Amino acid sequence: MHHGVTISESAKPLMFGPHHEPHPQPQHHQRESALALIYPHPQKTTSRHQTTQNGGPPQSPEYIPALPVRLDPQLVKWNKMTTNRHKHFRWTPRTAWLNIVYVIIVPVSLxxxxxxxxxxxxxxxKRRGDLISEF
Structure with a gap:
């Protein structure tokens, strides 16, 4: 009994030669489809959210089309905050104490x-000629 099972194209024996070579698909299509499974494009949203014509996010520093992944907006925000930390620094009792500890107390104690x-x-x-009893 066959139970309706048929041999698929992939199960058939492969034939090699100049007339039987399979046509390879371009690599970028396979990569794009694999990335689409991991990072699907967002669906069309309401007018409250901005999208481009192809349904992707708006072109901004957070979205670089050359990269194969989308950057997390919260990580981009955190990165901007840490790189611009010196612009927003203020002396407080806590920051003064930490500076005293790490700039003066720790190096002096070491x-x-x-x-x-x-x-x-x-x-x-031990070097050659030394007696083992010296060590």
């Missing part, structure tokens, strides 16, 4: 520890 530990141990290994 310097004191290094100064006290320096030359405390001989880090030289």
């Amino acid at each position: 310097g004191v520890v290094t100064y006290n530990v320096a030359d405390k141990w001989n880090m030289r290994g």
